[in-house]
Amino acid sequence: MTSIDLSARKALVTGGARGLGAGMAEALAKAGAAVAIADVLEDAGKETAQSLRDAGATAEFVPLDVSADSSWEQAVPAVVDALGGLDIVVNNAGIEVTNLLADLDPEGLRRMLDVNVVGTALGIKHAFRAMRPGGVAGNGGTVINISSVAATIAFPGIAGYSASKSAIDRLTRVAAAESGRLDYGVRVNCVYPGLTPTAMGNKLAVDCAEIGLFPSPEEAVQAVVAQTPSGRLGQIDDMADAVVFLASDAAKFVTGAGLPVDGGMGM
Structure with missing residues (x-):
């Protein structure tokens, strides 16, 4: 997505050490953003940040357990200090535990809810506190939550995951409404990646x-x-391009929206 310029933007990508998160971080960096890779996978996260620096980007690694409020309290100021601000938060970190409902593992479900739902909610919380007027960044910005096509279809074996990703859709829309009502200056959207x-x-x-x-x-x-x-x-760059678009001024009047990037699977 070479036509979009994110120069001078500062981005934090959770779960950015590998997979979709690493691809999103790379795409944001290629568009000109400085990027913080936030993850519990420290070795992989540091390697991803280094690979971005080797390609000429500004990139840092910050340890982050998205499900822990105290971890966010440490990570966000560290990102602002390292990058010189914060304009974009991509709440990508997530896990999936496959179970038939008849064989549901309650501990697996609780862990998914903790990472996928609580982790995203805390990401929104700390993005708002940092980006709103008077925050440590204080210039507004954008939050992009990563939901899933699983929120829009009934596919067997992933009931718990589907429920958690459906919750991200609702969090996104309420967060957009609160930001607008309270003049935070933060747009909030979500992406529904396909498999x-x-x-x-x-x-x-x-x-x-x-x-x-x-x-x-x-x-x-x-x-x-x-x-x-x-x-x-889907391919990683399909999802990454959608994130870059939502992070950019090309989407400046887009908030409270869910963008399917699923090849039509969820229509």
Whole structure:
């Protein structure tokens, strides 16, 4: 997305060490933003930040457990200090635990809710506090939450994950309303990625086969493709381009919206 210029913008990407998060961080950096990789995976996060610096970007790593309020309280000031501000927060960190409802693992569900829902809510909280007037950054900005096509379809085996990603949709819309009402100057939107062959996406296919929904991981993937009008899986750059767009002035009048990037699967 070379036509979009994010020069002088400062971005924080949660779960940015690998997969979709790393791709989003790279796309923001290529558009000119300085980027903080925030993750519990310190070694991988530092490697991703270094690879961005090697490509000429300004990038830092900040340790962050998105489910812990105290971790956010340390990470956000560190990002503002390292990058010189904060204009973009991408709440991407998430986990997926596959279960049939008849075999639901309550601990797995609680962990998903803690990371996916509480983690996103805390990301919004601390983005607002930093970006609103009087905050440590204080110049407004944009929050982009990563939901999933799982929030818009009924696919077996992912009820808990679907519920958590549906919650992100609602958090996004309420957050946009609050920001507007209180003049925070922060736009809030979300993206619904389709299935992408990252480590998480590949594990989902394997898990669906293991619990008996499909004869093999390959047939699980084929089932997703068959439900997708575009006839293919998503790619990391498909999702990353959507994030860059929502972070940019090209989307300056877009808030409280959910952007499907799923090849039509969720329509």
